[in-house]
Amino acid sequence: METSFMRLLRIASFALASAMILGCSKDITGTTSDVPALAFVRYVHAMPDTGEVDVHLMDAVENLNFADPSTGYIPYRTVSTYTGINAGARHFRVFTNMQSTDINVVSQVIFDTTLTLAANTYYTILHTGLARAGATPHQHFVLITDTKPTVPANQVAIRAFVAATGVGPVDVYKTRDTVSATALPSSPSFSSVAFGAPTTYATFAPDSLVLRVFNSGTTAPTLSKILAPVGAAQQPLLDPVAGTRVGGTALTAFIFPAGVAGSPNKGVTAVSVVYGVDVRPPRQ
Structure with a gap:
């Protein structure tokens, strides 16, 4: 024989389920976000006098990673894969790495520049030249538009x-x-x-x-x-x-x-x- 407690529990469960269904039925579209216009970039470390470096975007937090995935840094002769980032004027900064954990090493900026990148375009960022003081040609970025065949x-x-x-x-x-x-x-x-x-x-x-x-x-x-x-x-x-x-x-x-x-x-x-x-x- 069903007790008053059991009837109350059954009614409460039904009411909770009904409330959940009604709540969900009023918001079935979710939240949408526009896909940003992306440019696709890769980085080539071509400074023969410079060891490992890190490259970061300074104008936004974004998933930019040119590093060797097995080490986490960018040695000389690195040719990264392409990475999609927001198009427009983008602020890049290159830091020394040298496989160091010393903040006085990895915080040293060796290059700082802004590149304007068009949407739906592929680029090679060639970092070439010599980083030593007074050396020529001095290190610089060469932005190459890659027309894919x-x-x-x-x-x-x-x-x-x-x-x-x-x-x-x-x-x-x-x-x-x-x-x-x-x-x-x-x-x-x-x-x-x-x-x-x-x-x-x-x-x-x-x-x-x-x-x-x-x-x-x-x-x-x-x-x-x-x-x-x-x-x-x-x-x-x-x-x-x-x-x-x-x-x-x-x-x-x-x-x-x-x-x-x-x-x-x-x-x-x-x-x-x-x-x-x-x-x-x-x-x-």
């Missing part, structure tokens, strides 16, 4: 870019491997590449690729020969990974000089190539 599914595109003074002009040859005995093509893929601007894109069928770098007009000595990332084809649960064996990929080969003697980069003793991803292959 349309790459067919059966092709890969690549271009070359000398990222700092201290190397170049150079000729760049494309071979399949790094074996020294491999014969060079009859002509370079990119000729007399000098500091300051990327070449146009060259396309080729997907395959392994090594760019061999020489002083312009010579084929010896080899300044650099580094295998480009080969990528990975799409898998049932995985997107394709950009690389020279995956059609639809576009890369930039950034060519860096050796580090300056006596600087934090003194261990970088030769010209090197770092490949940045410009266009990722589409999902199928």
Whole structure:
């Protein structure tokens, strides 16, 4: 037999459920936010006399992270991925890092500038030059508008870019491997590449690729020969990974000089190539 307490409990539960339903029925739209107009930026550390740095936006709290995800800082020869940030006039500041936790080190500002970024546009922020007092050319930003190529599914595109003074002009040859005995093509893929601007894109069928770098007009000595990332084809649960064996990929080969003697980069003793991803292959 139902007691008065049980009846009261049942009625109270029904009333609470009804109130919740009525409350929800009056606000079913939620809160919406406009998607901001974004510009897409990547950072290239091309200061051969400067060690690890941090880059921050100073005008707003925003998810900007150019650092190596495995370390949390930006060493020489870093080519970051693109990050979307609000378009417009944006205030950037570069700090020393040097793998230090000392506030007197990591609070030192080495560069401060404002860049105006257009919406729906891709940029490379090339931080190049020398940071030491009195050194020339002195460190500065070069803002490069990246016009992304349309790459067919059966092709890969690549271009070359000398990222700092201290190397170049150079000729760049494309071979399949790094074996020294491999014969060079009859002509370079990119000729007399000098500091300051990327070449146009060259396309080729997907395959392994090594760019061999020489002083312009010579084929010896080899300044650099580094295998480009080969990528990975799409898998049932995985997107394709950009690389020279995956059609639809576009890369930039950034060519860096050796580090300056006596600087934090003194261990970088030769010209090197770092490949940045410009266009990722589409999902199928």
